[in-house]
Amino acid sequence: MKRNVLYIEDNEKIGSWVKEELEQRGFSVQWLLSGEGAEREVNQHEVIILDIMLPGLDGFTVGKRLKKAAPAVPILLLSARTSIDDKVDGLQFADDYLTKPFHTDELVARLEVLIRRRGGTQSERISLGDHIEVDPEVQMVYDKRTGEEIILTGKQHQILMYFLRHPNQVLPKEKIYEAIWQETYITGDKTIMVHIHRLRQKLERHPDSREIIETLKGIGYRVKL
Amino acid sequence: MKQNRPLFRGFLKVHFLFIFLPPIVLIFLSAFVGFSNIHEKDLNTLHLFYVTVLLFGFIIVAFVLLSWLFFLKLHKRLAFLQEVMSSSAKNNSFPKPISVQADRMDEIDQLGSSFNWMIQQLEDSRERAYEEELLRHRLIVNLSHDLRTPLTILRGHVTKLNKESMSLEGQNSLTEINHTITRVGDLMDDLLTYTLLTSGKHPFGPVSTDIGRLVRASVAAWYPVFEEKEIQLDVDLPADETFYWEADPTWMTRVLDNLFQNIIRHAAEGKYANIVVDLETEQIIVADRGPGMDNSSYERGAGIGLSTSNYMLKKMKLKADFTSNENGTRVAIGRA
Numbered sequence: 001m002k003r004n005v006l007y008i009e010d011n012e013k014i015g016s017w018v019k020e021e022l023e024q025r026g027f028s029v030q031w032l033l034s035g036e037g038a039e040r041e042v043n044q045h046e047v048i049i050l051d052i053m054l055p056g057l058d059g060f061t062v063g064k065r066l067k068k069a070a071p072a073v074p075i076l077l078l079s080a081r082t083s084i085d086d087k088v089d090g091l092q093f094a095d096d097y098l099t100k101p102f103h104t105d106e107l108v109a110r111l112e113v114l115i116r117r118r119g120g121t122q123s124e125r126i127s128l129g130d131h132i133e134v135d136p137e138v139q140m141v142y143d144k145r146t147g148e149e150i151i152l153t154g155k156q157h158q159i160l161m162y163f164l165r166h167p168n169q170v171l172p173k174e175k176i177y178e179a180i181w182q183e184t185y186i187t188g189d190k191t192i193m194v195h196i197h198r199l200r201q202k203l204e205r206h207p208d209s210r211e212i213i214e215t216l217k218g219i220g221y222r223v224k225l
Numbered sequence: 226m227k228q229n230r231p232l233f234r235g236f237l238k239v240h241f242l243f244i245f246l247p248p249i250v251l252i253f254l255s256a257f258v259g260f261s262n263i264h265e266k267d268l269n270t271l272h273l274f275y276v277t278v279l280l281f282g283f284i285i286v287a288f289v290l291l292s293w294l295f296f297l298k299l300h301k302r303l304a305f306l307q308e309v310m311s312s313s314a315k316n317n318s319f320p321k322p323i324s325v326q327a328d329r330m331d332e333i334d335q336l337g338s339s340f341n342w343m344i345q346q347l348e349d350s351r352e353r354a355y356e357e358e359l360l361r362h363r364l365i366v367n368l369s370h371d372l373r374t375p376l377t378i379l380r381g382h383v384t385k386l387n388k389e390s391m392s393l394e395g396q397n398s399l400t401e402i403n404h405t406i407t408r409v410g411d412l413m414d415d416l417l418t419y420t421l422l423t424s425g426k427h428p429f430g431p432v433s434t435d436i437g438r439l440v441r442a443s444v445a446a447w448y449p450v451f452e453e454k455e456i457q458l459d460v461d462l463p464a465d466e467t468f469y470w471e472a473d474p475t476w477m478t479r480v481l482d483n484l485f486q487n488i489i490r491h492a493a494e495g496k497y498a499n500i501v502v503d504l505e506t507e508q509i510i511v512a513d514r515g516p517g518m519d520n521s522s523y524e525r526g527a528g529i530g531l532s533t534s535n536y537m538l539k540k541m542k543l544k545a546d547f548t549s550n551e552n553g554t555r556v557a558i559g560r561a
Contacts, residue, residue, distance in 0.1 A: 011374055011377075011378070013378045013381065014374065014377050014378055014381060017378070017381030017382075017384070017385070018381075021381075021384065053370075080370045080371070080373035080374055080377075081370055082369065082370075082373075082413070082414055082417060083366075083417060083421060085426075099373070099410075100373040100374060100376065100377040100410075101373055101376035101377040101379070101380045101406050101407075101410050102377065102380075103380065104384055168449070169445075169449075170444075170445035170446070170448040170449065171445065172438070172441045172442050172445045173464075174438050174441070174442070175442065175445075185438075187435070187437065187438070187465065187466065187467045188464070188465040188466070216445075216448060216460075217460065218441070218460040218461060218462040218464065219441060219444050219445050219448060219458075219460055219462065220441065220445045222448075
């Protein structure tokens with residue numbers, strides 16, 4: 001099934017190239033040269049690609065209006081503006097930000113993530129390794145081999161959910177501690193190590209294996225999805 | 226400049242009047258009043274002697290008094306001028322214009338007026354320099370935005386050409402063009418960062434910063450990139466101890482970002498990066514096994530990035546020592 005993309009770009013050369021590239025990769029692209037009339041079209045699309053430097057209303061204004069009209073449709077800002085301020089301003093309403101000159105492979109990868117994330121809100125179970133499954137809606141963890149629920153303590157559950165909210169990211173122990181305990185980490189504190197060790201005992205196939213929660217020595221922990 | 230009332234001419238005029246006016250008045254009075262009686266001759270001679278002594282005494286006293294008043298006034302005005310000039314130098318502030326009496330306009334007023342003129346010129350040139358700097362910054366910011374659109378179009382054409390059948394040499398050229406586009410984009414990023422930094426767009430807020438923690442967070446953020454490039458990370462970050470620097474955490478993270486980015490851009494072929502937080506020497510050490518700064522694309526691409534890092538480190542009273550040879554590059558960041 002073709003995925004519908006609304007693409008707003010005033011530069012005809014870039015617009016026709018990106019449209020062609022995306023269509024070759026299975027997207028159906030509606031390309032507009034300005035933000036005019038975009039609000040009427042927005043609900044028919046799964047994702048919006050929006051340039052910032054547009055004639056008339058700029059991309060920031062158009063993006064905010066589109067987000068108001070269709071909050072569930074993700075917006076990817078495509079811009080020549082690279083400063084942190086522009087990115088921060090853009091990400092107030094947009095879901096992703098890509099700077100020019102971009103590579104179409106990266107653009108497609110980001111679009112797929114946005115579409116997946118949008119679809120992913122419909123409570124899909126998350127698999128960890130071959131044997132663990134997490135239902136994010138009811139916040140329960142199951143052992144696929146036995147079908148039984150794995151009972152976690154409050155902190156263990158919070159740590160696991162924190163990992164799932166930041167999949168594939170390397171998380172330093174200080175960051176995890178401060179997010180879960182809501183207090184400043186004191187250098188040398190072993191609390192987080194102890195909790196992750198106990199969480200591993202419940203989740204990993206073997207207590208010493210690092211199949212689900214990976215340790216990156218001296219740096220932090222990571223859960224790959 | 227027109228000199229209305231020269232100070233020294235006034236001084237001389239007053240003195241002249243005080244020296245010559247009393248004898249003239251005396252002669253004038255004696256001519257009209259007269260001392261005609263002969264028996265009064267002795268008395269008149271004595272009287273004249275006293276009058277002359279008194280007159281000379283008066284002239285000397287008047288001379289000293291007038292000179293003293295004159296120099297006191299002169300000193301007061303010069304001291305005021307000196308104070309205005311030196312206080313701005315001491316406070317490292319811009320001097321303020323001093324008040325000048327336009328109707329008087331003697332030598333000191335003239336000096337004050339020249340001083341005011343000089344301040345005005347300085348102020349004008351400072352404003353001009355500021356406007357030029359602003360214009361330069363705006364130009365760089367706009368350029369770095371405007372150049373990205375043609376670069377994107379260029380990349381579009383490269384992508385299209387890549388789909389055509391062509392010789393190996395042609396494909397290699399396209400790959401090189403693609404890398405160059407990325408490099409120009411990165412260079413513009415660095416230039417923009419440097420421009421924004423030096424124009425004060427990234428405010429500097431030093432705080433006591435846990436260096437172990439900061440480096441760990443930075444390495445964690447960069448880990449997937451190193452992994453993707455298959456660069457082996459050899460990390461030695463102490464878990465139980467740390468040290469603190471009075472630094473801006475955002476700036477420090479940018480410095481580390483720049484170092485890690487340089488490894489990815491210029492030393493990825495060494496497939497190795499060593500990142501150490503040394504508690505003993507209180508240093509951050511970042512080393513790679515790339516071809517070294519003289520033999521890689523470092524010189525072509527890392528200039529602005531390194532200038533940015535050095536600028537930030539200097540502001541934080543830190544320094545980076547680079548050692549580089551054909552076996553790799555080592556950067557040690559420590560206190561300046």
